[in-house]
Amino acid sequence: MKEPPKTSLTINTTCSGIGGIAPNTTERQNSLEDINLDQFLKTSNYEDTVKQLDIYYGIVKRQLLRHQSPITGLFPVMSTDQEVGSVRDSVYCAAAVWSLYQAYRRIDDDRGKSYELGQSTVKCMRGILQCWIKQACRVELFKQRQCNQHALHSKFHLHTGEEIYSDDFYNHLQIDVVSLYIIFLVQMITSGLQIIYTQDEVAFIQNLVYYVERAYRTPDFGMWERGSKYNNGTPEIHASSIGWFN
Numbered sequence: 015m016k017e018p019p020k021t022s023l024t025i026n027t028t029c030s031g032i033g034g035i036a037p038n039t040t041e042r043q044n045s046l047e048d049i050n051l052d053q054f055l056k057t058s059n060y061e062d063t064v065k066q067l068d069i070y071y072g073i074v075k076r077q078l079l080r081h082q083s084p085i086t087g088l089f090p091v092m093s094t095d096q097e098v099g100s101v102r103d104s105v106y107c108a109a110a111v112w113s114l115y116q117a118y119r120r121i122d123d124d125r126g127k128s129y130e131l132g133q134s135t136v137k138c139m140r141g142i143l144q145c146w147i148k149q150a151c152r153v154e155l156f157k158q159r160q161c162n163q164h165a166l167h168s169k170f171h172l173h174t175g176e177e178i179y180s181d182d183f184y185n186h187l188q189i190d191v192v193s194l195y196i197i198f199l200v201q202m203i204t205s206g207l208q209i210i211y212t213q214d215e216v217a218f219i220q221n222l223v224y225y226v227e228r229a230y231r232t233p234d235f236g237m238w239e240r241g242s243k244y245n246n247g248t249p250e251i252h253a254s255s256i257g258w259f260n
Contacts, residue, residue, distance in 0.1 A: 082137070
């Protein structure tokens with residue numbers, strides 16, 4: 015009796031995965047590469063941002079902060095001036111320093127630069143405030159009669175904060191200076207800087223608002239400090255004085 019022929023049964027076990035379907039490893043590798051690329055770009059962009067901010071920091075240190083008065087915090091109009099501190103130019107310089115402070119706040123490790131820039135801004139704004147508080151009586155007089163003799167001064171001694179130009183010698187009636195100060199003061203406080211310390215200072219700032227409210231349509235000498243376009247010392251209504259308040 016012959017035996018039945020033996021047949022070989024071959025089972026293909028090369029398939030792996032669930033249901034015998036091989037996983038798509040190519041897509042997984044591509045996704046990992048994309049993640050690594052994004053992380054690399056974020057790291058490189060972050061480093062480039064820090065380098066760029068450090069460049070701006072060097073510019074601010076050389077061109078602005080080195081000329082700031084260590085006593086009053088005011089800035090001069092010209093870098094060579096060692097006596098006259100300008101309120102308008104000081105606000106502009108403080109705004110530039112404050113802008114860089116805002117940028118450094120978004121850096122993980124700023125090596126203390128944001129704190130330095132922020133406190134330099136506070137010193138300048140408080141220096142202007144202290145100069146004007148000494149002239150608080152002028153605010154009340156100006157609200158009653160809007161004239162140059164009762165206007166807050168826009169120039170002070172750079173290191174003492176005292177009056178440097180008399181009302182007859184210089185045209186201090188520049189409404190836009192007070193408005194400019196109030197606008198940046200509000201923005202800086204909103205950003206987190208502590209500039210106002212006491213209730214007396216709060217009351218004085220509120221009085222500055224009334225000061226501008228009464229006088230924003232008063233003819234003044236404007237941001238160019240010369241009055242009318244004929245440059246003859248005659249005040250006129252300036253768009254800068256009206257626009258800052260509105």
